[in-house]
Amino acid sequence: MKNILFTISAILFSLILNAQDSISLSDFETLNNTEWEGKLTYIDYQSGEPTSIDTKLQINIESNKIKYNMQYVYEPNKNNKSSVQIKKGGTFYGNEKVISNTIKNETRTIVTSYEGKDNGEKATMYITREFDETNLTISKKVILKNTGKSLIRNTYKFTKTN
Incomplete structure (x- = not known):
């Protein structure tokens, strides 16, 4: 009997440890049909210095x-439209794995991650989306595989205009 209880406890504990948050379209409802203005601040690959653009x-x-429609005020050739689907029962935001989904003081924070390259080096990227009724921040943290060095590659900070 002790072995059965121990086995069941071990399985439940394992399931709890491996559980990950999920997301749904309703988590993004506050962003639906909205317009935003702000700045993108990024670390320039060549100079290593922060640069901001409207x-x-x-x-x-x-x-x-x-669906996202992004315009760079002084660099219209960089404008882009994109769309993302929530996949695999809400555990993926497009191709990004959902790490957490929390709400604190009416601000939702969704963290996702994916593997890729940053400036030619293998890296893990963590995207943090933090938003409420009037503010939206999206930041990308990069952790380089070879060195373990981490940096915030870019941050979008927006204020709602409509």
Whole structure:
């Protein structure tokens, strides 16, 4: 009997440790049909110095996708439109694994991660999306595989305009 209880306890403990947060489209509802203005601040690959540019963003939820329309005020050739689907039962935001989804003082924070390259080096990227009714911040933290060095590669800070 002790062995059965121990086995069941070990399995439950393992499930709890391996549990990850999930997300749903409703978590993003406060961003639906919104317009934002702000700045992108990024670490320039060549100089290593922070650079900021004015940015505008519109977000809509349509057909089970979150659609982004990003404009860079002084670099219109960099403008882009993208869309993201929530996948695998809410455990993936596009191709990014959901690490956490929390709410504190009416601010939702969603952290995702993915493997890739930063400036030609293998790295793990962590994207933090933090938002409420009037503010939206999206930051990208990079941890380089070879050195373990971490840096905030870029941060978008927006204020809602509509």
